[in-house]
Amino acid sequence: MTTTVTHDVEAATTAATEAFATYRATTPEQRGAFLEAIATEIESDKDAIIEAAVAESHLPVGRITGEVGRTAGQLRMFADVVRRGDHLGVRIDPAMPDREPLPRADIRQRMIPLGPVAVFGASNFPLAFSTAGGDTASALAAGCPVVVKGHPAHPRTGQLVADAISRALEKSGLPQGTFTFVLGEGFELGQALVRDPRIKAVGFTGSRAGGLALVEAASKREEPIPVYAEMSSINPVVVLPGALAERDTDTFAQAYVGSLTLGAGQFCTNPGLLFLPAGEQGDAFVQAVGHAVAGTTGQPMLTPGIADAYAKGTGMLKGADGVRTVGEGDADGQHAPAALVSEAATLDGVTDEVFGASGVIVRYADVDALSTSLEGLEGQLTATVHYAPADKEAAQQLLPVLELKAGRVLFNGWPTGVEVGHAMVHGGPFPATSDSRSTSVGSLAIERFQRPVAYQDVPADLLPESLRDDNPWGLSRRIDGVLE
Amino acid sequence: MTTTVTHDVEAATTAATEAFATYRATTPEQRGAFLEAIATEIESDKDAIIEAAVAESHLPVGRITGEVGRTAGQLRMFADVVRRGDHLGVRIDPAMPDREPLPRADIRQRMIPLGPVAVFGASNFPLAFSTAGGDTASALAAGCPVVVKGHPAHPRTGQLVADAISRALEKSGLPQGTFTFVLGEGFELGQALVRDPRIKAVGFTGSRAGGLALVEAASKREEPIPVYAEMSSINPVVVLPGALAERDTDTFAQAYVGSLTLGAGQFCTNPGLLFLPAGEQGDAFVQAVGHAVAGTTGQPMLTPGIADAYAKGTGMLKGADGVRTVGEGDADGQHAPAALVSEAATLDGVTDEVFGASGVIVRYADVDALSTSLEGLEGQLTATVHYAPADKEAAQQLLPVLELKAGRVLFNGWPTGVEVGHAMVHGGPFPATSDSRSTSVGSLAIERFQRPVAYQDVPADLLPESLRDDNPWGLSRRIDGVLE
Numbered sequence: 032m033t034t035t036v037t038h039d040v041e042a043a044t045t046a047a048t049e050a051f052a053t054y055r056a057t058t059p060e061q062r063g064a065f066l067e068a069i070a071t072e073i074e075s076d077k078d079a080i081i082e083a084a085v086a087e088s089h090l091p092v093g094r095i096t097g098e099v100g101r102t103a104g105q106l107r108m109f110a111d112v113v114r115r116g117d118h119l120g121v122r123i124d125p126a127m128p129d130r131e132p133l134p135r136a137d138i139r140q141r142m143i144p145l146g147p148v149a150v151f152g153a154s155n156f157p158l159a160f161s162t163a164g165g166d167t168a169s170a171l172a173a174g175c176p177v178v179v180k181g182h183p184a185h186p187r188t189g190q191l192v193a194d195a196i197s198r199a200l201e202k203s204g205l206p207q208g209t210f211t212f213v214l215g216e217g218f219e220l221g222q223a224l225v226r227d228p229r230i231k232a233v234g235f236t237g238s239r240a241g242g243l244a245l246v247e248a249a250s251k252r253e254e255p256i257p258v259y260a261e262m263s264s265i266n267p268v269v270v271l272p273g274a275l276a277e278r279d280t281d282t283f284a285q286a287y288v289g290s291l292t293l294g295a296g297q298f299c300t301n302p303g304l305l306f307l308p309a310g311e312q313g314d315a316f317v318q319a320v321g322h323a324v325a326g327t328t329g330q331p332m333l334t335p336g337i338a339d340a341y342a343k344g345t346g347m348l349k350g351a352d353g354v355r356t357v358g359e360g361d362a363d364g365q366h367a368p369a370a371l372v373s374e375a376a377t378l379d380g381v382t383d384e385v386f387g388a389s390g391v392i393v394r395y396a397d398v399d400a401l402s403t404s405l406e407g408l409e410g411q412l413t414a415t416v417h418y419a420p421a422d423k424e425a426a427q428q429l430l431p432v433l434e435l436k437a438g439r440v441l442f443n444g445w446p447t448g449v450e451v452g453h454a455m456v457h458g459g460p461f462p463a464t465s466d467s468r469s470t471s472v473g474s475l476a477i478e479r480f481q482r483p484v485a486y487q488d489v490p491a492d493l494l495p496e497s498l499r500d501d502n503p504w505g506l507s508r509r510i511d512g513v514l515e
Numbered sequence: 516m517t518t519t520v521t522h523d524v525e526a527a528t529t530a531a532t533e534a535f536a537t538y539r540a541t542t543p544e545q546r547g548a549f550l551e552a553i554a555t556e557i558e559s560d561k562d563a564i565i566e567a568a569v570a571e572s573h574l575p576v577g578r579i580t581g582e583v584g585r586t587a588g589q590l591r592m593f594a595d596v597v598r599r600g601d602h603l604g605v606r607i608d609p610a611m612p613d614r615e616p617l618p619r620a621d622i623r624q625r626m627i628p629l630g631p632v633a634v635f636g637a638s639n640f641p642l643a644f645s646t647a648g649g650d651t652a653s654a655l656a657a658g659c660p661v662v663v664k665g666h667p668a669h670p671r672t673g674q675l676v677a678d679a680i681s682r683a684l685e686k687s688g689l690p691q692g693t694f695t696f697v698l699g700e701g702f703e704l705g706q707a708l709v710r711d712p713r714i715k716a717v718g719f720t721g722s723r724a725g726g727l728a729l730v731e732a733a734s735k736r737e738e739p740i741p742v743y744a745e746m747s748s749i750n751p752v753v754v755l756p757g758a759l760a761e762r763d764t765d766t767f768a769q770a771y772v773g774s775l776t777l778g779a780g781q782f783c784t785n786p787g788l789l790f791l792p793a794g795e796q797g798d799a800f801v802q803a804v805g806h807a808v809a810g811t812t813g814q815p816m817l818t819p820g821i822a823d824a825y826a827k828g829t830g831m832l833k834g835a836d837g838v839r840t841v842g843e844g845d846a847d848g849q850h851a852p853a854a855l856v857s858e859a860a861t862l863d864g865v866t867d868e869v870f871g872a873s874g875v876i877v878r879y880a881d882v883d884a885l886s887t888s889l890e891g892l893e894g895q896l897t898a899t900v901h902y903a904p905a906d907k908e909a910a911q912q913l914l915p916v917l918e919l920k921a922g923r924v925l926f927n928g929w930p931t932g933v934e935v936g937h938a939m940v941h942g943g944p945f946p947a948t949s950d951s952r953s954t955s956v957g958s959l960a961i962e963r964f965q966r967p968v969a970y971q972d973v974p975a976d977l978l979p980e981s982l983r984d985d986n987p988w989g990l991s992r993r994i995d996g997v998l999e
Contacts, residue, residue: 112996115996123938124934133932135934135936136925138936138938138939140937140959143918145951253945254946255945255949257950257952426977431540434968435630438967438969439971440968440969441971441972442971442977444620444972450619452619453608453624453993453996454608454969455622455624455969456968458967460966465739467629467966468966469966470969475604475624482942482951482952483954483959484921485922485924485938485939485940485954486918486923487923487928488927489914490910492907493907493910509937509938511937512936513599514998
């Protein structure tokens, strides 16, 4: 097996462009089988991959093992999606030769892949949001070759996964240029990739600064391209009074702290801001949170840079006007988890994402004040409501606010944990993402990498399979606007 | 009736933002009825609108009358689309409480409107691509308030149509801020509109310079927003040898010149470049085109600026290396239509759009050379193939090239004439548009103005109608990934 690593962006995008014609012409069965082959190859090298990922990310074996399953499951989900073929969006408006005053032509529409896609994986999911993660899986499913910029925090993991994809390509008889893994230090390589005119879309998961730098690089291209950057979110959690009254305070506080400190808080859906009613029951919750946090210990973070940023960010939160520390964990040689509460009249200083296990509790006087605070937030990946039936009126008032603010609204749970499915949205208004029109998790993600083409009066024997009258792939189609 | 015109962008976007909550909460029936009411109100003031549009655009009464019908029909098509509700894209992944190792939450997805949309209409369709044209109709259908920047070439027409929309809002009991017509000279007003943080998407039809200026203005916003600019296209037409041999040369040449000179050539789908086989049959076609063009006369153009640009652009085409004039029409006090042929080895100087009735014929030696030339073109709205069964092999080679190059590929017709339907794509790769992922004509256009939201474990009595188990709107839904 030759190595699949290159430092040469030019060579990677050239190979991707050359592979595009062959790869996009694959049938649903061929493409589905290839996606499954990637899953199989990753699983077959599971031990080495897990060892590398644990060593490079400092995440526990159990978590990384789960991520292998998630990554393989995601690839198999897209294999099913590709075989079903609904993403092709077939529409047929049959000819009307006798229409007056003018006849209507036969017009058929399908989606085609955009072209080579650049993917920048995340540090915090070295498998599920990285080399063969959701962006790669959905772009390959759409028929786009992929060039992955390997994450410098887990180069060895990335390379092992790239090798697995390379083997899957070989076994599937597909050109190696369909997937390339590019590795390099620093800023320049990624910028060059985004500016390359042969790259037709970008997928990114990471920091706001990183995402905005790619948006900026893309804006300097002559040809605008979609940049799907999933960036930052503080994931507001709203505790409504009825829910607070109904819950066991300690259990509820433990659950909050559990979500806050899970994986050292290194999730884009970490609950950074919790809105809590003023009053005694809220006070008791704050106290219980303090106890719960005191029972936690610091965990190693993904990189020294991320740990430093956590320490700095948490320090800034602590220094914000009206903020006091509710409780801190045992640092244990790392950085301690921290729960803070703000008594300030405004949210100044507590709404920037701090990546890691610190969160701020904000008290609210009534639902109107809460609604105003929520309206003032930036766009979010998630918004959570803790709710009891007594809160119905408040929830009805808040839901329209929250759905305009976030990609996912969830009740009586915690935002960490993003199900891979058909209805999931892992996205949301800026700055949660740079393009709210889609999701980076779940089957809808395939639509990010396609565009429609209409075929007018194309002779039957020249039509692509998906548009033929005999419908050889058995697709759901929209005939004259009506789904069949 | 108070006037619906304002010069105040700030007031318009404020009103749109305030109207958004009410407007997006309309039921499919309410929103559909409103779209139909706009059509009815436009038709009820048809005489005045036609008179104004003819006077302002210099287009013939017959053409403008047809455009009223097209505009009303487009609004009614979107009323049907809204009532059917497929654009809501409902997906439900039911809970799996017993799943191992972790239960699955109930997750439901629907599309919601992005928010207020700015629309910049085109000069060449004062009705169908302007104040109540495709961009406005699709944005309103999606549930977005619209602010139209009135086109300075037809302010009176625009105002009459805006008045019709205002009456429809009043009769439908909807807030006037749902639609605002903003009028003002020059560049600044449009720029201010695009930069306004409350505007969440932009629709534009016009020149490349105009579209790129809006893309640039949008890139200076803090929050990136979708800009759907439909800009420029030279709409290559390929004549294959078999088709040329089979056709009656004079009739074929007349049809080409008819498409080239229709409406003074003022269509974004005007066939600016025609690829013709080398050899005697091609020579005869060129000669016949010369005769056909000589029989045409100049028609008044939309504005003096457009007429000047046509004269200048055609002059530059004539001056390009290896270009000679095949025939010219009778200027008749206007600017003459012109057919040119290029004998140059390259396409240098003949691939920039000249808006108006001039076109260039390019000769090709064989299909490989033709394919190389087509691959070198920029993105296009349309690509046309004139084809006979003898050309099958050539067409199979060219189709993959053309579908990557254009939004619509059509056979044995002419690109002018864009059917409003469900399968139409009026879009394509840059610079035909700034965002190839959709279309500005046809029902798919509604999807430009939406984004997905996931609802996780939201109590049944709080779910939006479209996501309820009892499916009160009778929507097609995707359950666990399978369309029902």
